[in-house]
Amino acid sequence: MLSQLGDEAKVLAGGQSLIPLMKLRFANPSHLVDLNFISGTSYIKEENNALRFGALTRHAEIEASPIAAKIPILHDCAAGIADVQVRNRGTIGGSLAEADPSGDWATVLITLPTEVRCLGRTGERSLPLSDFIKDAYTTTLANDELVREVVLKVPPKGSSGAYLAFKRSAPVYPTASAAVQLTMEGDICKDAAIALGCVGLTAIRAKEAEAALRGQLITDKTKSAAMEAARIAADPQTDMRGSADYKRTLVAALVKRAIDIAMRRAAGQQVEVSHIYA
Amino acid sequence: MPEAVENVTLQLTVNGKPRSLSVEPRVLLVELLREILDLTGTHVGCDTTYCGACTVLMNGAAVKSCTMFAVQAEGAEVLTVEGLEKDGELHPIQKAFGDSYGLQCGYCTPGLMLSTLQLLSKNKKPTENAIRKAIAGNTCRCTGYQNILKAIQLAAQNMDGA
Numbered sequence: 001m002l003s004q005l006g007d008e009a010k011v012l013a014g015g016q017s018l019i020p021l022m023k024l025r026f027a028n029p030s031h032l033v034d035l036n037f038i039s040g041t042s043y044i045k046e047e048n049n050a051l052r053f054g055a056l057t058r059h060a061e062i063e064a065s066p067i068a069a070k071i072p073i074l075h076d077c078a079a080g081i082a083d084v085q086v087r088n089r090g091t092i093g094g095s096l097a098e099a100d101p102s103g104d105w106a107t108v109l110i111t112l113p114t115e116v117r118c119l120g121r122t123g124e125r126s127l128p129l130s131d132f133i134k135d136a137y138t139t140t141l142a143n144d145e146l147v148r149e150v151v152l153k154v155p156p157k158g159s160s161g162a163y164l165a166f167k168r169s170a171p172v173y174p175t176a177s178a179a180v181q182l183t184m185e186g187d188i189c190k191d192a193a194i195a196l197g198c199v200g201l202t203a204i205r206a207k208e209a210e211a212a213l214r215g216q217l218i219t220d221k222t223k224s225a226a227m228e229a230a231r232i233a234a235d236p237q238t239d240m241r242g243s244a245d246y247k248r249t250l251v252a253a254l255v256k257r258a259i260d261i262a263m264r265r266a267a268g269q270q271v272e273v274s275h276i277y278a
Numbered sequence: 279m280p281e282a283v284e285n286v287t288l289q290l291t292v293n294g295k296p297r298s299l300s301v302e303p304r305v306l307l308v309e310l311l312r313e314i315l316d317l318t319g320t321h322v323g324c325d326t327t328y329c330g331a332c333t334v335l336m337n338g339a340a341v342k343s344c345t346m347f348a349v350q351a352e353g354a355e356v357l358t359v360e361g362l363e364k365d366g367e368l369h370p371i372q373k374a375f376g377d378s379y380g381l382q383c384g385y386c387t388p389g390l391m392l393s394t395l396q397l398l399s400k401n402k403k404p405t406e407n408a409i410r411k412a413i414a415g416n417t418c419r420c421t422g423y424q425n426i427l428k429a430i431q432l433a434a435q436n437m438d439g440a
Contacts, residue, residue: 016345019327084411
């Protein structure tokens with residue numbers, strides 16, 4: 001059907017980004033193909049040490065899922081996206097396929113080994129999330145292709161993470177966000193993945209910030225080095241949410257807080273966090 | 279210009295009443311409720327998925343009816359503010375908003391009451407934090423949030439005892 005309708009057609013998942021964009025005439029699709037009535041597209045499964053999310057799984061379903069709660073960074077994200085109403089409709093597959101630079105899921109999921117399984121006319125393909133998102137609002141999906149499933153490997157024992165997003169009020173996109181996933185061995189950080197959201201055309205992996213932590217005892221000094229590296233890795237624009245300078249400072253502070261929470265969680269503590277707003 | 283599109287038949291339940299309609303596929307759920315079914319208690323505040331004045335329940339879940347097409351409610355049970363009272367008796371949530379002065383101009387109130395209903399149907403004794411989180415998607419431009427909070431606490435008490 002999509003190949004017949006051509007490249008002006010769009011698929012409609014939760015619609016919480018697309019419908020507002022259509023009202024503003026930023027999107028003007030010739031046809032909309034609603035995926036919401038296709039059964040079997042919303043599920044959360046744990047198999048072979050991996051979690052699988054159907055593309056139309058709603059944020060609220062992930063928020064309420066005991067399986068997803070085993071990876072705290074997923075719950076941080078799902079429980080804080082926009083507001084209750086948007087979480088009841090919005091989907092994980094839609095969020096990734098939309099590739100909004102301020103979307104939450106891409107920032108969280110690039111810190112984990114995440115594959116996006118796409119379904120097209122000629123069959124299925126699976127690719128790493130980092131290859132799936134190419135640019136702002138741009139993915140490698142062909143116009144007759146859909147996201148079918150999001151698959152992520154369960155992080156190893158001793159690994160935990162945190163996602164913090166700062167927003168001006170609940171329903172708006174964050175001003176900046178940071179996802180941190182740490183693998184700890186005692187007090188030593190064996191591995192680190194750090195991603196920054198809303199401060200570039202896509203979510204940014206802050207490789208230098210990760211390097212500042214990897215193999216190190218995490219102290220105030222290593223945290224400061226990671227913050228400085230995150231500040232440099234960010235590439236924000238000045239807009240109504242704040243100046244570029246402000247966003248660099250904000251994202252660095254979020255990285256520090258997320259490191260602290262990830263460490264406490266990796267040590268077995270229960271820490272409840274989510275998006276921060278006034 | 280997009281070509282004219284034929285109407286689509288739509289069957290759904292609104293406030294307990296089955297409805298069978300023929301609508302343009304582009305009609306939003308809030309437009310169906312207000313303009314076709316004349317249920318004008320559901321309000322349009324921002325029309326940009328921000329304010330939550332258009333909140334209704336669809337199969338028990340709060341949704342922004344300005345951010346859904348009516349045809350997406352096919353087969354669903356939709357509850358609007360008009361469906362809250364029973365046999366001329368106000369719903370305990372409506373009473374609590376009145377008793378606590380939980381409204382000023384009243385524009386956001388229908389949406390807030392439906393967000394409250396979703397919350398209380400899942401969480402009978404919500405903490406203050408849980409209430410704040412549950413209504414974060416409902417903007418009150420009179421900024422009377424303190425009394426709204428009290429109203430929801432009172433509704434929770436009254437409904438829990440019932």
